[in-house]
Amino acid sequence: MSLVAGFELPTLVAYLAAAVALILAPGPDTMYVLARGLQGPDAGVRSALGVATGVLGHTLAAALGVAALLRTAPTVFTLVKYAGAAYLVYLAVQALRTEEFDPTTTTENGGSFRRGVLVNALNPKVALFFLAFLPGFAGSGPDAPVRMAFLGVLYAVVTAIYLSSVALASNRAGRLLARTRLSQGLQYLAGGVMVVLAATLVL
Template identity: 65%
Template sequence: MAGLVFGLQLSTVLAFSAAAIALILTPGPDTMYVLARGIDGRESGVKSAFGIATGVLLHTMLAALGVAALLQAVPEAALAIQYAGALYLFYLGVVALRDDEFDPAVETERANSFRRGVLVNALNPKVALFFLAFLPGFAGGGPSAGSRMAVLGAIYAVLTAIYLSGVALGADKLGDALVETRLSSVLNYVGAGTMLLLSVVLLLE
């Protein structure tokens, strides 16, 4: 049928994409993590960006399967995941302060960046609950709602990967320009401090 994109009206896809871009551009833990990793190196930053995007796909799958609804119905489960995410962010902040995650002798540096990017996004129940509220409004109802949610989630993930990759590349250029200055270390501390602060905020909420 004309005007359909993977079972969705073109107008719906465009409206969803506009809303998604506005949300993606809002700074949060994902952006700060990629920014910090991008300063340390282009590949690490981009890997982190794709890790975050993969986390988005995970949340999409959970929303489509209805698992996110369980988190909403059982506050204890959501709270446990929130605490786990907060502790993980705290760990990342400590690692960044020690500046040993990106030791050239560590052969798994890039793989760690991707995996940690996935976990930063995945260990955030608020994202799961957000997708539960955000996707159905655009996907609509009916037996094929799950597949339409999957398509919309994939669009969101692609947009996320594009934007955060740009953040990583920009941070890498900034890092190159500052590599001989003390400001590079200051920015690393700022990124680490931000992750530590976010972890405390999550624990206190």
Template identity: 45%
Template sequence: MDFLPPLPLLIAFCGASVLLAVTPGPAVFYIITRSLAQGRRAGLASVAGVALGNLGNALGAALGLAALFAISSIAFTVVKYAGAAYLIYLGIKALRRPAEVRDAALGTADTRRIFRDGFLVALLNPKTAIFFAAFLPQFMSAHGSVVGQSLLLGATFVAIAALTDTIYATAAGTIAPRLRGNKRAGAAGRYVTASAFIGLGLFTALSGSSRAK
């Protein structure tokens, strides 16, 4: 099939993807923060949202979005700052959340909202599309369909990353219930969560093109 790279390349791609996926990056940090602050359920919702956003970037890379970002600094900058602003907004929102809502956060996480947040955080990161555009061609056959192979490899990477992210979310979510009822830990957690989101936003805004995972 012209959308499948040769088997040796596919195996090499899967190995490289696992190594990249297990290396903590902004997306992993975001998922761990959510899991610690709101529990395993919230972490898994974040994993699903981030995976869908990354899949959107893989599709965008396959269709030439990455090429647009590479040649248009304005397009890249607009999307990058939109994503950074959204992360900072989430941090400020966590900091200003009423006390009674914060105390109940572990047990009543709104998974639909958290899924949406994860999706937007991942989708509004143009570096992900550029990463796909730089990484995927290394494992593609020149004789196959460029778009087909890009979509297949992109979806494979997203699936592998979602699996490793699930492990991170599950581990962090296991710790989260121990924080329930501990007012001192809850107050500290609020500031840590807010600082993490704001820090990620500033990091996104100030960083150049690099691997986004």
């Protein structure tokens, strides 16, 4: 089989399929970017880039062996889950504030990026993917960290492209629905979904 960046093509295709399936599954990352996209295209795209940057943090942790440490320390992983749930509740409260997510107002773009990083960093779904799948696809040997880094960057790029598209689509929808009851309803829906996601993390 031909090699792509040191990987056999079937292995790389299987990894991309697993990554895309996880990225497309609705979760905290998608809901946060969706809510920020309602606020403005810049806020939405910066949030998407923040989430993608968070993916690089997971990659670095896996490459440095932190992933193996978390796998053998369930208490630490549980603390990460609770921290992620608490942060989702905080974001849900923000989503219910009209001045925070009103599509006709502006936002602080730097805050969107930083919060995107935190949302992803505290997302157990992504952490589990990197714990369970990334080392398996990267294999073993002295070049494993390099291969792991490549797979993580690939995941981050796909994440950035998809979530940026979500942000722009959300912004278009928000502008069409601005000054209607549906616009406010979307804010409550985003907040409600994030509360549900937080509950699923701790149950």
